[in-house]
Amino acid sequence: MDFWQAIILAIIEGLTEFLPVSSTGHMVIASSLMGISAFEFTKMFTVTIQFGAILSVVVLYWKRWINSLDFYQKLFVAVVPALLIGFALKDVVDAMLERVEVVAISLVLGGVILVFVDKWFKDVENPVTTPSYKNAFVIGFFQCIAMIPGVSRSAASIIGGLTQNMTRKTAAEFSFFMAVPTMLAAATYSVLTDLLHLEISDIISFNLPKFQAGLAGIKPEEWQVLLVGNVVAFVVAMAAIRFFVGFLTKYGFKLFGYYRILVGLIILLLLALGIDIQLV
Template identity: 65%
Template sequence: MSEWQAIILAIVEGLTEFLPVSSTGHMIIASALMGINELPITKIFAVNIQFGAILSVVVLYWKRFINSFAFYQKLLLAFIPAAVIGFLLNDVIDAMLGSVLITAVMLVAGGVVLLFVDKWFAHAQENNITYKNALVIGFFQCIAMIPGVSRSAASIIGGLTQGVNRKAAAEFSFFLAVPTMLAAAGYKLVKDLLKLEISDIVTLDLVKIRNSFDVITGDDLRLLLIGNVVAFIVAMIAIRFFINFLTKYGFKMFGYYRIALGIALLALLAMGVDLRV
């Protein structure tokens, strides 16, 4: 992977991670078009540049993160379903992530849902997220373990079903991304890049931990640094754009976009293009 390819993937990640359009689908297309979808570093890179995107949320909403203990209680409550289900179904989820067909189908299906979300939840006007709301949003987020669903879309719709308005639901989705993506990216970093098992860390197997850092090359670190910086900057811009756009226009345009992208993926698959990542 070259530096410019790393920058392009980081831009795609930053633009799509917090929008209801599925960053997975976009990363698959981008890596396939650049011919790097089969490189071992690509999957690791795609997961770990999420650290930059996570940091953008913390920087933009830093006041909320020092607001109150209740804020963290709600985030923890919303995070628990994904943590438990993700741990129990890790192998199943990994298998689904390898299916571009599932991603494409869910892009289209999710796009159809977004066409009607504004109408279905026009009554949602609540600003406050209660503990019950947080838990329900957490369960909705688990649907995004199916590739192509979009974590952002699932969690925002979860908030809307609880009567929370679009802006508040979107912002809570951003906040919930911090523990969720941090856990997922951290786990992938340990497992795929450092070649460690969680048991090695829990038991403090210092030999394995020390040796694991020998598998990281200077090029790996340089590309990850570049990717995280670019993803951080682009994600900050994307978040601001999304909140303003969502408040004014709703979800319909994102729905049309998802449907078009899903159909494009299905067409590429039908033509025999290798989109594995």
């Protein structure tokens, strides 16, 4: 992976991570079109640059992160389902990532849902402005649906918020907050296992020699590519979040739904024409 490829992927990550269009779907397709999807470093890179996207949420909403202990407790409740189910089904999720048709179909079906979701949750009486522990737990389970490649973590968790009588803005912002611990866990796990090549037992026992060996095995150019990717993802995600909150509040989900359907259908058409799209 060269710097330009890293920048392109980082821009896609920053633009799509917090929009309901599936960052995973866009990243795997983009890496495939650039011919770098087969490299192990690419898979790790696409997860690791989430650190930059995470930081954008912390910076934009920094006051929320010094709000109260209750805020962190609710986030913990919200991410527990994803952590448990994600760990248990990691091999299943990885297998689905290898199937481009899963991504395409998920994009289309998710797009159809977004086209109609504004009508389903049009009238919100006495909207929830501060999620309860129950609200957080329910939204956390909705987020787990996004383990299916192409579904979109943002879309799943926002819709989960709407089912809990939140406004679009409140649901979107809670989705951003949930993304921080969820993506932090995923990115950290990827760094430890894919970049440092550690086993679970090494992590649990904090096997220092293995940690040192893993760090020593990273090439200087790989560090540089990771740094550039995270900086670009951070800047782009900042702009994307600002745009998304304003757009969603004013116009809703329909445009994102049409976009997802279009992208999904294009992928299915390419597959029908025999054009090979490799995701791994």
